[in-house]
Amino acid sequence: MKKISDFNGVCDTDCPVARANDIIGGKWTTLIIRDLLSGKKRYSELARSLAGISPRMLAARLDMLCGAGLVAKTVYPTVPPKTEYELTDAGKRIEPVIAAMAEFGSKLR
Amino acid sequence: MKKISDFNGVCDTDCPVARANDIIGGKWTTLIIRDLLSGKKRYSELARSLAGISPRMLAARLDMLCGAGLVAKTVYPTVPPKTEYELTDAGKRIEPVIAAMAEFGSKLR
Numbered sequence: 001m002k003k004i005s006d007f008n009g010v011c012d013t014d015c016p017v018a019r020a021n022d023i024i025g026g027k028w029t030t031l032i033i034r035d036l037l038s039g040k041k042r043y044s045e046l047a048r049s050l051a052g053i054s055p056r057m058l059a060a061r062l063d064m065l066c067g068a069g070l071v072a073k074t075v076y077p078t079v080p081p082k083t084e085y086e087l088t089d090a091g092k093r094i095e096p097v098i099a100a101m102a103e104f105g106s107k108l109r
Numbered sequence: 110m111k112k113i114s115d116f117n118g119v120c121d122t123d124c125p126v127a128r129a130n131d132i133i134g135g136k137w138t139t140l141i142i143r144d145l146l147s148g149k150k151r152y153s154e155l156a157r158s159l160a161g162i163s164p165r166m167l168a169a170r171l172d173m174l175c176g177a178g179l180v181a182k183t184v185y186p187t188v189p190p191k192t193e194y195e196l197t198d199a200g201k202r203i204e205p206v207i208a209a210m211a212e213f214g215s216k217l218r
Contacts (some may be wrong), residue, residue, distance in 0.1 A: 016214030017143045017207055027134045034126045093213055100205040105125030
């Protein structure tokens, strides 16, 4: 089991945990990344999977993730236009966080 | 690097990622757990370390973590009374999530 001591970063105001938290700390962001880990998704697929998320929140989170270089957006010039989202290589580096959350969550009663 | 496929849980509405997210998904909760991973802390130590957190928010997050059995609270009958918080065994299982976040955050530009 990976330990915090395996990471020798200094925990001050520029703490890497805080930096990661700023990006993936929100409820919906984590679940969007979880969904994209299984591959490219259309906006409608994400909206269906994330029960309770508003269209505005989903669009805002996807824009933030794209802006952070963690998700790539592809728009296909079909009628109507088709939009797909996928994790970039940098975005795929979040996988160990999501896997560790899955492991922790599976042990919660 | 741990992969989501290492976890064979089904990702439906009772998804373990979502369950973990419900508890440790908030900004301050992650940072409180980060601080408690280095050992027992007094309320005042947490308040100082978490720049910007309101006393009410800190108390509410600590109550939630205690209610979830992830943090234990000890009140010493001194004058004034001294209160300490520490992770329970169940709480320490969050460490791999925080370590994975630290590793991801350290690579963010």
